[in-house]
Amino acid sequence: MITEGYKFRIKDMKMKKSTMFRAAHKLAKSIVDKTENYRMAMSYALKLIWKMAKDYRVRVTDSNIRHMTYELTHKPYTGPKYKDGVPDWIIDQHFDEQEKTAIWNNSFNSRVKKETEKAVLIQFDTDYGCLFTWCPKSVYKGELI
Known part of the structure; x- marks a missing residue:
């Protein structure tokens, strides 16, 4: 008590x-x-x-x-991975498995193809051809035009 x-x-x-x-x-x-x-x-x-x-x-x-x-x-970074400034969740959302593999493993060049007020069109040059995706500027970590 x-x-x-x-x-x-x-x-x-x-x-x-x-x-x-x-x-x-x-x-x-x-x-x-x-x-x-x-x-x-x-x-x-x-x-x-x-x-x-x-x-x-x-x-x-x-x-x-x-x-x-x-x-x-001292906590490890658990955020998104980036491929040439594009977060992995954008790549996962816009491409199928073969295209994702080509981007992550066989991409030798990427560049901003087009730019709007809020997004950029990214071109990934791979051994199998060019792949394009739009990425919002708010999450894009690469260099702009």
């Missing part, structure tokens, strides 16, 4: 907002060199600290911040 009262008191304790912001600033300063944008780092740090506060953690220690920094900066 004593332990139940103790758990209840711990749940009622809340992390102060000033403590949350101090911890978020510490975390954001440690990850800003990876993001190159302090605003984005601070936003993500606040989300993590807020999650800790929701879990009824009263304190954020330096070891917690070091652990979160390590987790944020």
Whole structure:
């Protein structure tokens, strides 16, 4: 019965907002060199600290911040792969299996054939001929005309 009262008191304790912001600033300063944008780092740090506060953690220690920094900066990249600036999901969406294999393995040249306000027409030169696809400029990572 004593332990139940103790758990209840711990749940009622809340992390102060000033403590949350101090911890978020510490975390954001440690990850800003990876993001190159302090605003984005601070936003993500606040989300993590807020999650800790929701879990009824009263304190954020330096070891917690070091652990979160390590987790944020050492995760492998899991985003899309690119072939000459075109993301893999565009290639998967617009081509069949044989054409995808030709683009990934036998493409020796690619270029922007046409450009509109919001998209570019990409030409992939392969050993089996030319393949074309439209790619939105918002996701295209190659050089424009």
